[in-house]
Amino acid sequence: MNFEKFNPTLIDKKWQKYWVKNKTFKSSKVKDKPKYYCLEMFPYPSGKIHMGHVRNYTLGDVIANYKRLKGFNVLHPMGWDSFGMPAENAAIQKKLHPKDWTLENIKTMKTQLKLLGFSIDWDREISTCNDNYYTHQQKFFLDLFKKGLVYKKESLVNWDPVDNTVLANEQVIDGKGWRSGAHVIQKKLSQWFFKITAFADELDTSLNLLNEWPEKVKIMQKNWIGKSIGCELIFKVKGNSKTITVFTTRPDTIFGASFIALAVDHPISNEYNNNTEFLNFKRNCYKTGNTDEAIAKTEKLGFKTDYEVNHPFIKNKTLPVFFSNFVLMDYGTGAIFGCPAHDQRDLDFARKYKLDVIPVILPRDQVEQKYQIDDEAFTGSGTIINSDFLNNLNIDDGKSKIIEEIEKNKIGKSKTTYRLRDWGISRQRYWGCPIPIMYNQKGEVIPVSEKNLPVKLPDDVDFSIPGNPLDKNTNWKNIKCEKTGELLTRETDTLDTFVDSSWYFLRFCSSDNKKHGFLDEDVKYWMPVDQYIGGVEHAILHLLYSRFFTRAITKGTKFEIDEPFKGLFTQGMVCHKTFKNQDGEWVLPEDVIEENGKFLDKKNNQKVSIGPSESMSKSKKNVVDPQTVINLYGADAVRWFMLSDSPPERDIQWSNDGISGSYKFIQKIWAISEMIQSIDKKYKLNKSEIYSIKKSINKLIKEITYNVENFHFNVAVARFYEFINYLSKMLHENKAEIVLFKKIFKDFLILIYPFTPHIASECWEKNYGHPDISIAKWPYYDEKFIREEKINLVIQINGKKRSLLQTETDQNEDLIFRKCLELESVKKSIIDKNIIKKIYVKNKLVNIVVK
């Protein structure tokens, strides 16, 4: 049979136009249906969309389409994270205004996203660089200011010397800036901070409620917040009135203490400012560097002080006091007591300086008299020994008891500490949200009043001089107070762009409201985001900030929201082989041709070597431009490829074979659609053929529903292949009845519509006319058709497969065993042997145990 091929260039455009005209994907303002909020991380408008975007938005689009067919009122919006550094870099390099560059990129990328047929409600589009977005952000800033959650402090900051700006702790990766990659230095500056630490405990404990988040992300956040429960304990220095306060999470091991270790910048260190030996030691500690790996491999070193402290619970026992390179001033109190038997670092240290190692926790399988510590500290659970009134308690009871004693004796108190630091939000940049603050001549802080918002970014800026252009724009910077006429200056720092992305999901709920960032009634209906999809690279930064900011700005409103994202899915990256020419330069895949197993650069016929497959990146040139592929194969083939083979959470390998395979499949659907229209009307199927066909579609409905619900899109794809292969076979054998085939094909089209909406819409229109498929209902399956009439029962002897037995379903045990024993292979296997046991798993298998 010859049919005209499916022409994606024409058909894609046709349906994309139709969807725009009919506002197919507009979320309803009438809140009478159950809602579903599906959101993918919004893009930074860097120029063109890349394959990572395509994968991210395809995954989200399947969910959005599926939920719509399931009868939900779906919110599936899109916006632009449009403030940020690259715009300024472009301004400097290409002499373009950041605004023009950004708006141009948004235009391009929006067009490209539309080419993929994503079911986005474009009426809710937002852009963070637009003042109708950031005016609300400035209001939130002032709101947090009033709530005492914003403050300014002079502090050592992480200074990125390339970006010329401040970075938050978590934006420093391996001592380098997260964006520039430059070595970060410490600089003293007056900076604005959000008090995220006020929410440390809530952000930690609430993680337990996020049962639709990947465990991995929750663990990363937990580690970042770094909650530790313990107590402070005051040691009296022997022979004078000084005290040293330590923090410990293991107060139960106090009877095993054999030394005190201080951070080298502990206040006591000031007494050693004239001691060259100490100053050398201190310098060496700093030299080790602050990357974790460097420090981990460093030998544990100490500098012995002249001080000794009294043990708080053992009379006449004193402990030596050291400065050490493994205690940090910014955690706890900058001082610890060392219990070598039960902490590896303390043990390493004790062995080096020949200090006592007294075991105080006895493992379950050990005898107290014989128990000793060699070169490995014991950190497991056990019973307390050698510890006076704590003896025989377990660790937890020991902790409670000793804290009780400490508090009774007024030598300390129970305490919880966090690793989390406040979020520094000042950036010395132009292209960001202005901080709505002014200063008078005395340098006092004056918040901009709400009626004067937004504080708009000035357009006239000069990038020819290094540094922050806002600082040099005196027209903008210097203003007069309306009331007093006093001269004021504006804050010239702008907000970290992570602030912009910390509430955009709220803005989408009320995107057209000019007066408010969001309306309570909208947020009440739409929030939380039911499914959030994005890269794992935001596991800490964006996701933690959003959890904090949402809490902070909704605190005290009618609808307090704690968790913004109910479900989180982190997708894998798109990878591609890398190519290098003989000069070691990267070569674009599109320039590489294969000839007799050799790879050549088609520009100059030079040999090209193939490197490992890595995440697509511009710097390695291993990129494939989505636009090129869409032009060649159409949107559905690209979407299909993104969903095939690899599970969404894992990396996917881009390949030409893969995309052309997807294209063939799209053509196959089309061919089947055409064949169904020309089925021989005289042919009648027999009863078992009808049953088999009904079974195949019912099974498909069940499988697709299950696999879409569980994000197993690659498995869903495999089930579609099976079904289409089956249909194709029946049609080729002319085993087809028009009414039945039209009916099951209709269900099939609904099932595949979320994956490949263009061809599904076109086939639907050709076979079934209007109304269009986007308003169809997701089909239900009937168990009675899924049930097999006959099954192949697995027959095992001693757990090994020996035979298959075809029987009717739900047979009783006795009958099955009788039939089993008649099988030749079974007879052969049990000859001369005794049957010890017979196992029957209904409709699955029989296992005969013989000896």
Add this chain to the structure above:
RNA sequence: GCCCUCGUGGUGGAAUUGGUAGACACAAAGGACUUAAAAUCCUUGCCGCUUGCGGAGUGCCGGUUCGAGUCCGGCCGAGGGCACCA
């Protein structure tokens, strides 16, 4: 050093609660159709012997079980995270 995740054919991967390992796809080989090619369709896909059958088999070693890719213990390897966090 610590924490987390993952190890299944030539490749990507499937196996929903412990029950036929390798679905589906890609690649490869052979075949059909064709003057030929492309496209399409079919078969094969670890080891042994001729079909059929038998054997090994999910990183390695051991355990639990009638039965383990799946559960438990120990190792090895890869990837990701980290802050020596007391």
